[in-house]
Amino acid sequence: MKKVLWLCNLAFSDQAIKGGSWLQPLAEKLQQSNKILILNISVGNVSKITYTEYKGIKQWILPQSKQKQYGQTATYKRCKEVQNIIESEKPDLVHIWGTEIFWASIYAKGFIKTKTLIDIQGLLYAYTDFYLGGLTINEILNTIHIKEILMPWRNLFTKQQIFFKRGQVELRYIKKFEHISIQSQWVRNLLQQVNPIAHYYPTRILLRDNFYTAQPWSYKNTTSPIIFSSCAAAVSYKGIHVLLKSIALLKKEYPEIQLHLAGKIMVGDKLQDGYSIFLKKLIKKLNLQSNIVLLGSIDESNIIKELQSCSVCVIPSFIETYCLAFAEAMIIGVPTVTSYTGAMPELATHEKETLFYNSLDYRNAASHISRLIKDQALAEQISQNARKRRLQENAPQLVLNTQLNIYKSILYEI
Structure with missing residues (x-):
């Protein structure tokens, strides 16, 4: 049996994962296949390297480094910590998940001699051009408040530059890899311009078990529709400001409309970031105070409940690699209105499994939402088609076989 050592940002546990993750269910399925032995190194809130086991998976949790929070270059000490575990366990393959933090640098700096695969999740350098989310200069200036004055590196212009600089580091590391797995053709198109000689492996995403078995969405004939959307953090490229403008237009037709927003955005009593304050002021300006419900971070079961109870789900992001x-909304069968950007067109077809709109075009987004609220036949057709596609493309056995075949191809140089 071959050993595959993961380097990722998630320590596996029985605790509910907020924000969503496909890594833990995939690790469990691989371990259960009896074809691969999974090991995992992650970073967590521990004071020293901590060894644990989860469902037969050996894992090491490294303490948070004193380096910058989003540092992409591992310290020498961190490199040696990982190298020592690798030399002790002697895995046949190392699988790095993502370029957002320092894992890729450990390989790029030569501390990993084992065959290594890197999976691309977000692409920092590709996000830079979309970071501001189409905000006007005046709108950007209105995101500057006390927090941004006290800490100038937190204003959107500087954050965009930080993304650019991190993206340049990311590019240097990506060029070092021979084996790269990608979640979409869109990502492959970008990376082949950067590293044309690498071997690329299309992968698939495993959703959490409950999304496959949950009760599918059903049409709601209502004059008080609920629109659901989520945003992991208060970042401008997620497009929440565009969605708010769409809701303001829809309120003329549906005075009782509600937008349920999940995620760490505009919540908490601590000093909030300027973008969240901008959104709050925009809500007041658009007279939406009674129409917005802030859910905060919610777990898997509550995400499913929100999807089942809404009329439409909206994905307003300006850029997505996947x-x-x-995918979660589609597999529940929720009709979606989605920005046409990045890899999104690879997940669904316009008028068949979703309704697409240009990222900035809040008027057209509002029109699409209204169509799905009113037209039961259209909503149910998109619902059924979306669910069918996700059940096929994200089928657990297909995802598992795809990942096993990737490992086999690298290990045996097929």
Whole structure:
């Protein structure tokens, strides 16, 4: 049996995962296949390297480094910690998940001699051009408040530059890899311009078990529709400001309409970021105070409940390499209105499994939402088609076989 050591940001546990993750269910399925032995190294809130086991998976949790929070270059000490575990366990393959933090640098700096695969999740350098989310200069200036004045590196212009700089580091590391797995053709198109000689492996995403077995969405004939959307953090490229403008238009026709927003955005009593304050002021300006419900971070079961109870789900992001929230809505069968950007067109077809709109075009987005609220036949057709596609493309056995075949191809140089 071959050993595959993961380097990822998630430590496996029985605790509910907020925000969504396909890594833990995939690790469990691989372990249960009896074809691969999974090991895992992650980073967590521990004071020293902590060894644990989860469902037969050996894992090491490394303490948070004193380096910058989003540091992409591992310290020498961190590199040696990982190298020592690799030398002790002697895995046949190392699988790095993502370029957002320092895992890729450990390989790029030569501390990993084992065959290594990197899976691309977000692409920082590709996000830079979309970071501001179409905000006007005046709107950007209105996101500057006390927090941004006290900490100038938190304003949107500087954050965009930080993304650019991190993206340049990311590019240097990506060029070092021979084996790269990708979640969409869109990502492959970008990376082949950067590293044309790498071997690319299309992968598939495993959703959490409950999304496959949950009661499918059903049409709601109502004059008080609920629109659901989620945003992991208060970031401008997620397009929540565009969605709010759509809701303001829809309120003229549906005075009782509600937008349920999940995620760490506009919640909490601590000093809030300027973008969240901008959104709050925009809500007041658009007279939406009674129409917005802030859910905060919610777990898997509550995400499913929200999807089942809404009329339409909206994915307003300006850029996505793959979108787990979109896939989850589709598999529940929720009709969606989605921005046409990045890899989104690879997950669904316009007028068949979703309704697409240009990221900035809040008027057209509002029109699409209204169509799905009113037209039961259209909503149910899109619902059924979306669910059918996700059940096929995200089928657990297909996802498992795809991942096993990727490992086999690298291990045996097929």
